[in-house]
Amino acid sequence: MQTLLEAIRPTTFIRSEKLSGYLGIDLTIATETFQHTGSFKFRAAYNVALNVENEHLIAASSGNFGQALAYSAKLLGKKCHVVMPETSAKVKVDAVSNYGAVADLIDVNSIGREERVAQLMEEFPDAYQASAYDDPLVIDGNSTLGDEIADYKEDFDFVVVPVGGAGLISGISKALCGKDDRAKLIGAEPLIANDAARSLRLGKIVRNEQEPQTIADGARTVSVGNYNWEIIREGVQAIVEVSEANIKQALCLYFQLANLKVEPTGALSLAAMLENHDSFGGKKVCVVVSGGNVDPAIFVQILAG
Amino acid sequence: MQTLLEAIRPTTFIRSEKLSGYLGIDLTIATETFQHTGSFKFRAAYNVALNVENEHLIAASSGNFGQALAYSAKLLGKKCHVVMPETSAKVKVDAVSNYGAVADLIDVNSIGREERVAQLMEEFPDAYQASAYDDPLVIDGNSTLGDEIADYKEDFDFVVVPVGGAGLISGISKALCGKDDRAKLIGAEPLIANDAARSLRLGKIVRNEQEPQTIADGARTVSVGNYNWEIIREGVQAIVEVSEANIKQALCLYFQLANLKVEPTGALSLAAMLENHDSFGGKKVCVVVSGGNVDPAIFVQILAG
Numbered sequence: 001m002q003t004l005l006e007a008i009r010p011t012t013f014i015r016s017e018k019l020s021g022y023l024g025i026d027l028t029i030a031t032e033t034f035q036h037t038g039s040f041k042f043r044a045a046y047n048v049a050l051n052v053e054n055e056h057l058i059a060a061s062s063g064n065f066g067q068a069l070a071y072s073a074k075l076l077g078k079k080c081h082v083v084m085p086e087t088s089a090k091v092k093v094d095a096v097s098n099y100g101a102v103a104d105l106i107d108v109n110s111i112g113r114e115e116r117v118a119q120l121m122e123e124f125p126d127a128y129q130a131s132a133y134d135d136p137l138v139i140d141g142n143s144t145l146g147d148e149i150a151d152y153k154e155d156f157d158f159v160v161v162p163v164g165g166a167g168l169i170s171g172i173s174k175a176l177c178g179k180d181d182r183a184k185l186i187g188a189e190p191l192i193a194n195d196a197a198r199s200l201r202l203g204k205i206v207r208n209e210q211e212p213q214t215i216a217d218g219a220r221t222v223s224v225g226n227y228n229w230e231i232i233r234e235g236v237q238a239i240v241e242v243s244e245a246n247i248k249q250a251l252c253l254y255f256q257l258a259n260l261k262v263e264p265t266g267a268l269s270l271a272a273m274l275e276n277h278d279s280f281g282g283k284k285v286c287v288v289v290s291g292g293n294v295d296p297a298i299f300v301q302i303l304a305g
Numbered sequence: 306m307q308t309l310l311e312a313i314r315p316t317t318f319i320r321s322e323k324l325s326g327y328l329g330i331d332l333t334i335a336t337e338t339f340q341h342t343g344s345f346k347f348r349a350a351y352n353v354a355l356n357v358e359n360e361h362l363i364a365a366s367s368g369n370f371g372q373a374l375a376y377s378a379k380l381l382g383k384k385c386h387v388v389m390p391e392t393s394a395k396v397k398v399d400a401v402s403n404y405g406a407v408a409d410l411i412d413v414n415s416i417g418r419e420e421r422v423a424q425l426m427e428e429f430p431d432a433y434q435a436s437a438y439d440d441p442l443v444i445d446g447n448s449t450l451g452d453e454i455a456d457y458k459e460d461f462d463f464v465v466v467p468v469g470g471a472g473l474i475s476g477i478s479k480a481l482c483g484k485d486d487r488a489k490l491i492g493a494e495p496l497i498a499n500d501a502a503r504s505l506r507l508g509k510i511v512r513n514e515q516e517p518q519t520i521a522d523g524a525r526t527v528s529v530g531n532y533n534w535e536i537i538r539e540g541v542q543a544i545v546e547v548s549e550a551n552i553k554q555a556l557c558l559y560f561q562l563a564n565l566k567v568e569p570t571g572a573l574s575l576a577a578m579l580e581n582h583d584s585f586g587g588k589k590v591c592v593v594v595s596g597g598n599v600d601p602a603i604f605v606q607i608l609a610g
Contacts, residue, residue: 012317014339017376021403033564034319071322091561098326252601256396259338259597261566292564296557300605 001076004047004141009035011148016258023273024281028154029254031289032145033262037095039291040145040168041068041132047141049076054128056080058120060113062088063218064291065132070101081127083116089295133167134225142168146175149286156183157283162268162290163187163196163239164219166228172288173235183286187232187239188272190214190247196224196232197239205229215244215302218265218290240272247271248302254289255303263294264302306381309352309446314340316453321563328578329586333459334559336594337450338567342400344596345450345473346373346437352446354381359433361385363425365418367393368523369596370437375406386432388421394600438472439530447473451480454591461488462588467573467595468492468501468544469524471533477593478540488591492537492544493577495519495552501529501537502544510534520549520607523570523595545577552576553607559594560608568599569607 014029032040045068049057056079059069066082073080080101084093085108096103106116121129131138149159149172159176161169169187176185189196193212199205207223214220224232250270254260269287273280319334337345350373354362361384364374371387378385385406389398390413401408411421426434436443454464454477464481466474474492481490494501498517504510512528519525529537555575559565574592578585 009320012339015314016339017341018343018400018403034317034321036322038323038564095323098323255566256601259343259566261560261564296561296608300608303601303605 001050004043004050004144007046007075008043008144011035011145013152014258014260018257019253022253022257023277025273026282026284028152028156028284028286029258029260029289030145030149030286031260031262031266031292033260033266033289033292037064037067037071038293039064039068040142041065041291042072043144044132044138044141044167044171045069045130046072046075048128048130048135048137049073049078051137052128054126056124056127057130058117058124058127059083059130059132060117061132062092064293067092067095067099067293069130070096070099074100081120083113083120085113091295131225133165133221134227136227138167139171139174139227139231142171143175145288146172150176150179152286154284154286156286158186158280159183159286159288160186160188160269160272161288162216162219162265163189164265165221166196166224166232168288168290169236170228170231173231177235184237185235186272187236188268189239189241190216190219190268191241191243193219193221194241195222197241199224199229200233200236200239203233214247216247216265216268218263219268240276242268242271242275246274249274251302260289261292261299262289263291266290266292306355309348309355309449312351312380313348313449316340316450318457319563319565323562324558327558327562328582330578331587331589333457333461333589333591334563334565334594335450335454335591336565336567336571336597338565338571338594338597342369342372342376343598344369344373345447346370346596347377348449349437349443349446349472349476350374350435351377351380353433353435353440353442354378354383356442357433359431361429361432362435363422363429363432364388364435364437365422366437367397369598372397372400372404372598374435375401375404379405386425388418388425390418396600436530438470438526439532441532443472444476444479444532444536447476448480450593451477455481455484457591459589459591461591463491463585464488464591464593465491465493465574465577466593467521467524467570468494469570470526471501471529471537473593473595474541475533475536478536482540489542490540491577492541493573494544494546495521495524495573496546496548498524498526499546500527502546504529504534505538505541505544508538521552521570521573523568524573545581547573547576547580551579554579556607565594566597566604567594568596571595571597
């Protein structure tokens with residue numbers, strides 16, 4: 001059985017003269033696109049699967065956390081159910097199944113995801129209900145990426161991180177706190193899903209009324225988690241709210257100038273450079289790319305403009 | 306002034322459970338897509354620019370070597386002319402210009418590339434005429450990638466490398482020779498541009514009658530170089546000839562299963578896995594991706610099938 005640090009892959013740091021030159025920013029990309037299962041979520045999921053005593057894990061996720069939990073459960077010989085809408089892309093359902101987990105497909109018009117998870121928890125009372133972000137084990141898992149950024153040789157002015165449920169940025173905040181007092185930690189969130197930015201302004205958790213339909217599907221969360229909030233309210237300097245157009249533009253710039261395939265949510269931190277260039281121009285910035293799993297049809301559509 | 310080993314970026318080794326699982330091959334990807342200027346050519350170009358005494362470099366290249374030479378010249382404060390067809394993609398011309406070199410655009414119906422290079426050499430007799438592959442300095446530069454593969458912790462059964470002018474595979478061959486006697490070195494070449502495979506079969510350099518119009522534009526060479534030939538005739542076990550369909554399929558598999566953006570020429574080594582699966586199934590294989598610079602429109606066209 002591998003420890004978390006044995007199991008994860010180190011993040012991939014990439015520097016692109018073309019992209020830095022184009023933006024006039026001294027940019028370092030920390031990309032999790034080559035992490036196990038293609039996103040940072042493996043750090044969280046493995047840490048959960050490793051540390052809970054339960055032999056069975058249950059979660060609702062149509063995205064990266066489901067794949068990461070399924071693969072972590074496989075590596076650790078545990079059972080896993082992932083509740084997904086039956087309309088999920090086939091590649092995502094197949095990925096969960098291929099990692100040996102049960103993809104529990106639901107008709108979201110008949111039953112909510114949380115409701116179905118509750119049903120499964122009743123059926124399997126010994127299972128652990130895993131949250132994609134609101135769990136100290138998730139935050140600790142994600143903090144390993146913050147450790148890697150702190151250990152990287154550059155003195156960054158800013159570290160910029162995509163925000164959905166705030167699982168990643170809270171982990172990075174925990175890691176950087178005290179270690180790297182120079183770098184300011186900045187979140188990047190879709191403008192049409194700006195609950196975290198509003199929460200930071202109001203000093204309390206604000207919820208979206210419904211799942212916002214941003215193209216950054218990893219940021220379609222209704223609110224940040226409670227554990228995450230207690231960390232980011234202190235550790236995050238600001239959250240840049242980015243337009244859908246800038247998310248798409250950032251994805252294209254990664255592709256054309258840095259040879260990097262990212263998913264829309266992963267492009268949020270670069271989109272913040274476009275959105276708020278005055279703050280970042282001429283600075284040393286680490287942009288975190290959270291993952292690279294995107295439906296090819298959506299990618300082609302964005303690339304074709 | 307940086308030495309070659311200080312100037313180059315180490316290659317990026319990537320392992321993808323999804324891609325390995327899909328193919329039934331224990332695959333390690335060594336990708337040069339994040340090398341300076343987006344391809345392995347920087348290793349060669351920098352080594353040339355560093356070691357020749359001439360303060361001016363001249364080459365014909367519409368592709369990766371031109372960009373790499375332009376950037377190397379910039380880093381070393383040398384002058385550089387790159388002869389390119391005036392029909393070259395604007396992004397390629399801009400890349401050469403942005404690195405500070407002169408993009409010398411020609412009408413290929415009026416004058417051949419070699420002829421124009423000869424004109425420039427007459428105009429600038431103190432310049433060095435740089436070849437993209439047929440030069441011992443190029444081979445030595447590329448051998449650094451072979452050193453990295455030899456130093457990697459895996460014992461590979463096969464190391465598979467794209468072949469155009471054979472600059473890369475001859476460099477890797479030179480590095481692996483004696484260091485790693487276990488791994489068999491295999492070339493991957495487009496079937497419709499198979500001069501290297503035919504050369505190996507006949508025991509002498511065979512030339513294509515004209516530039517073959519393979520989608521792998523880095524392999525549109527008329528023949529391998531003389532210096533390259535002397536190395537690969539001994540060091541390369543076989544060259545797999547791959548179909549255009551398998552090149553495209555390999556590019557799509559990288560994108561979908563490994564989150565990797567590669568150019569068609571870079572996909573040749575994975576295409577060899579598809580072409581000749583019986584030889585590679587169940588083996589430990591290192592596939593080298595030579596670069597990632599591809600016109601977005603061509604990429605989208607391939608991805609859309």
